[in-house]
Amino acid sequence: MFRNPYVLIGVVLTFVGACSIPVFYLLLGCTPLTALGTSVAILGVLCLGLSRTRPEIPPEVSAMLLQAGVENVSALVEELGLTSQAIYLPSSMTEGPPKAIMPLSSNPSRPHIRSKLPNRLIVTYGPNPKDTGLMVTTPGSATVAMLESKPGPSATELESALSHVLIGMLDLANSVRVNMAGNKINVEVSNPHMEYPKALVYQYLGTPLASIIASIAAEALDKPVSVGSEQQQKSKTLVELEVLP
């Protein structure tokens, strides 16, 4: 019954608050303590309300599912010998949610994707036979669906969308800052609290945090985006994205 800690806290606070109000008011006649009991009851009701918004799936199960997914994609990347950086596509360029494409050929120049790509695992994105890639769903693909509306292309709008998802929905960070300069987007995430096992695929796809940022940025700008670099500092993570033409 009390697997969710907010339910336990809510029940205890509401009970203590509701019982203390008549005791302090009728027996002791002390207004400040009666008011304190009222505030405890308010906090209890609030905790009970917030407990209903917690996901049913335990975090351990989520971590297990993430690990299984990451290991499967890592095995696929390793087996195919992919070494190109993944390109995050907006939903307007895929049939369905935003996805990431990993080119099969290790061509140093970035591929130009012009048309909408079919919803398949192996897709052809250009006229040459080598223009083939692996299109995968990333953690960022699912988070774009959490946005109430499509974010605008300015730095402020992107920052607001990232804050909404990373702070409000996923509770992964304390604050997010976005700077745009030319075709580069610098995102600073302070106190990111996300731990993930090391995997080969993160070298090409970016970590789950970078993946979420890249997917939302691609959706906001309506352009393909790739993760340029990712730096872990003491209490923040810096993600540099490159906007592709």
Place this chain on the structure above:
Amino acid sequence: MRIYNVYIILLALFFMLTTFILSLSDQSSWDLYFSLYLIVYLIFTLLFTYLNPRARRLSNVTGYLLFAGFALIVASKVLSLLGVLP
């Protein structure tokens, strides 16, 4: 859910601070305490704009309940001014 914890802890701290300051100034009107709790609650609910939509909806419901309590207090004051209530 750290954002929920911060929200609840800040609310609890400010509720306690409000109670402490009002009790120091020797206020004995429960209505005043309740009205200030409502103001503190509304301020923090506005500040935490990044709460997820469901949590925001539920905290708004709590806000409506508190506002209904405040409306009852105002109504009782008006009725006592009109002489309907003692």
